[in-house]
Amino acid sequence: MSGIAAAAFTYAFAQSGCGSLRTRLMAAEVLLRPSGALWLEAEGALVVADLHLEKGSAYAARGQMLPPYDTRDTLRRLAAEVEALAPRVVILLGDTFHDRRSESRLAADDADRLRALACGRTLIWVIGNHDADGPKALPGERAEALSLGGLTFRHEPRAGLQPGEVAGHLHPAALVRASRGSVRRRCFVTDAERAILPAFGAYAGGLNVRDAAFAGLFARPPLAGALGAGRVHAVGWRSLAGD
Amino acid sequence: MADAAGPAPDLLPPRFADWFAGRGWSPRAHQLAMIGEARAGRDALLIAPTGGGKTLAGFLPSLIELSERPPANTPRGLHTLYISPLKALAVDVERNLGAPILQMGLPVVAESRTGDTGISRRQRQRVKPPDILLTTPEQLALFCAWEGARLYFENVACVILDEIHTLHASKRGDLLALDLARLQRFAPNMRRVGLSATVDDPEVIKNWMASHRCAPSTTSWSPSPVGTGEDFSTSDPPPRAGEGDREAVEGALGQGAASIDLVRGPAGAEPIVEILLSEGRVPWAGHTAQHAMAEVYEVIRKSKTALIFVNTRFQAEFAFQELWKLNDDSLPIALHHGSLAPEQRRKVEAAMARGELRAVVCTSTLDLGIDWGDVDLVIQLASPKGASRMVQRIGRANHRLDEPSRALFVPANRFEMLECQAAREAIAENRLDGDPPRVGALDVLAQHVMGCACSEPFDLLALYDEVRSAGPYRNLIWEDFEQVVDFVSTGGYALKNYDRFRRIVKGPDGLWKVRNAETAQRHRMNVGAIISPAMLSVRIAMRGGRGGRKIGEIEEGMLEMLEPGETFVFAGQVWRLVGVTNLDVLVQPAPAADPKMPSWGGSKFALSTYLAKRVRQLMYDQEHWRVLPTDVREWLEAQRDRSVIPEEDEMLLETFPRGKRHFMVVYPFEGRLAHTTLAMLLTRRLERIGAAPLGFVCNDYAMAIWALNPLDGLDFAELFDEDMLGDDLEAWLAESFMMKRAFKGCAIIAGLIERRFPGQQQKSGRQITFSTDLIYDVLRRHQPDHLLLRCARDDAATGLIDVARLGQMLARVRGRIRHAPLEHLSPFSVPILLEIGKERSPGQAGEMILREAAEDLIAEAMQ
16 A cells, blocks of 8 residues: 555654653653643643644534533543643644634633643643634633744644654544454654644544655654553554555 | 135226226235225225235225326325335336326326436426325435425325335334324325235234324414314313323324224245255355355256345355356346445346346345246345245245245355254244334434424424324323424533524424524435445546546445455456545456455344244254254254253353363354344453453354353353343443444434534545544533433444343343353354454454554564
8 A cells, every 4th residue: 555665673662651652752752642642751841732622512503513522521631631740831732722713612611621721830822724813811822833842843744854843733543454353543643753643632533644644744654653542552654554 | 816806896996997807817805905995094004925916905096096086277286105115116116007007098197206316307296296106215204304395295195105014113114104294294184004015913013104193282383374174273281291191192002003904915825945955065154155156056047037135245246256157158147235336236127127137146125025027036045034034035036926936045054054944944834023113213303303393393292292193202201302302403412502503493483493594404415214334435446546437335344354456346346446535445347356355244134033042942852853954963963962952941051171262152042243242241241250351253143252261160140140231231332332333323313413424524635534433432421311322322222232132032041051061162163163263343352453553563673
């Protein structure tokens, strides 16, 4: 299916105790968390991408009454990560809101949950294509991109090789096929030079990492960190199937 | 050729009597009886075997009425509505009805309307209805969701429901029953006529099709602006939910069911059923009957026209391929199954009708009454799974009652041999499997409520009454109805975020109506209660990676077993998979290649409870073994000598070591679904008690579990205790892929999501898959008692995991587990053990597959 030859080099990665995958990103050491968040311990920075808050109500406005619990579900999982890691900085890596009017549809208690996240730490809204305006009434700083710990954080991955870039936007998903069946999960994609984060939002869809959108972004066949039950599975490029 | 029924000239007008006489026929007793029913204005259910002139019996009264109508200057509305479960059948009946209309010169227009009908014809039919409209339940539901449905149907005198036995016990049947209730409101004098093949219990069907008129709940609203004398003028105050209400419904239940007259056609000649033994041998395992193909081919050669039934599409492809390998005489042998493009199917049907084919390999798509008079033999490859289904299939052969139908069973393995023998005896005794009565599904009701709102404003209480007049919903409680309406309006969430997005709104006049025209339009795009797995179009690859001519459709799951470059059989030819783009599977012909056959599993039908019981009886009764072929008898004898033949009411449980594993095999004969559920639940229990189970495999007859630790010392009574259907079941079910699958079906039917969902969202021109699993997970965490989760659980419990069947089985074997601790595997266990490794277990192996893939990576990295 793919013309990419088998990788003839070894990735340095290790399974950590909490089910995360520990890997190197340029000079930085990061943890890929089973929740889909990236933890940059040296800076105390927690990074999540593509929350797509209020996607449910965006559908409801068009007549499809999806359960209105996606925002609180997403925020609850984010709050759990914040509680577990006590970060100094929380970076929302773009498309935090599903559309430009999402913030106005936000339920009061969900807005409170968001404010609570910003309490006692820096909350940074890297803006994305869905939420280019950034937050209106909510706390936090708006940024086009951000440099931290030798890494660059932006929403949409730049074309070509971008050593040190951490991005979201593409919603990577890994498909693994076996004779017993197949399994599709959200995943991290990384080649130890750059990383693309899975979407964190409850209703965010996935794009197969074999899709052409990922072509040319990596210097060598990347590794997929597939989100399993309480564990990130490191899956090699050759084991990944296209749709 | 016809019955010796006495002439009844007063029932049959001269023009019709002459027509019968002119064809050398005389009307049959049940045909005259149906005319009598019509004259008396009665609803009627006709039960007659295939070939008994059933369809004509259904239409004769309408043809007579229409021929006796005085001429009119103004166009008249629809007179008779005919509903068929299959599009092809509606088209077929249109053709068959053409003959008497033409030959008698009747001033009657009869037209079909299906999803395949061209747009101009459909538009014309809406403006100028034919006298007789032949259509499907889905089209009727669509009609009922149009504005002006009331006007369109207000003159309907008769509705004919064909092959009703295939419809009533399903969600399609629920939807049809609701639409009938609606039609009855539009046309209070409409008669209901049901046509059914032989069934075990006609009362079930009568209850389904009857109009359960109950005391009306309301005096508040007469829904028709043009209505003449609505039949609910004054009455008691509105019954809110409560016991009094329920009593009223139950009182009406009896009346409703009694108001359908039962007419029986003549019994046909006894069918002749034989079992094919290839060189007297039956294989140990397998599902394809490949071993017997040469003999099957010989039988086809000696027959005029044969129908070859199989249980799955892939078995159909396989059998077709095998037969053509043997087809040195180039006999015209065709293929017919639901995945083929409609044009291709129609071609086969037409060739069959012209008598040009010698054999058709087909699935249940041809179970129903399409009239192919020349079929003289029905072959069933692999097991029939139920006596009723088999009678129906055998009925396809020889549509003449005085000559017996001929059928040949070809068992694919030894347990199937037992099953074929049991089915053969059941058919000879005319003992059929029964259907349990059905309770209408609430997701279907939600779709119907939305459809009603799209058609015209409704009053809540009036609609409640109308819905309860439909058989499957006659016991619907007010709370459930309210919950459904709330769901239709805002999604039915505890969190009231969506009030401003309501799909239906209550107006100042107290009536509910659809929010706007766009919402109504979107609903109409999503009508119907058939949920099929995601289907991809198979197209011939063109230059530039585009898809050319469409060959048919394939289930998404089937594709997972193929890699680009590999070859497979589809639509009777060998193709090479080029790739997949969006919803197209691109292929190139690869005629010379040796195709990879994807694994197809066994039958999708569970063995009927009744047939399973007969198989157990046959197995236990050693005297009875005489009727079985030698190798099967020897197999049973070896089982008796090396293990145990269980008593009729016992369940055999064998334990034995094999390799480094310890096996436990049981033989409940309850079908693959129930066995898989049992295996899932037992695995959890075995895990808990430290037996370290490693895997399991199931087929229709048996289930095997293997573990690291010995299993023979366990307390089996406790292990198989019925309490596994409590917490264990709920805990497992909540996480299981079956709930997710069931949820998706319910969500589509109920209108929570649209059929095109998972909405292929365009993201910079790319496909983002937004799975309904995400919605399921969120809803389950935040509102576990939501209406749709309830629906999904009910569906999963019946359709996908067969909890009811499992429950009956656990009750049956309580205190009757016969444990045979063995040193080696037993003769019975061989077929099931041979299936290990061939079976797919979708959704359950996810983590293990990922873990393995991660290990692959380590191996890859260490190279």
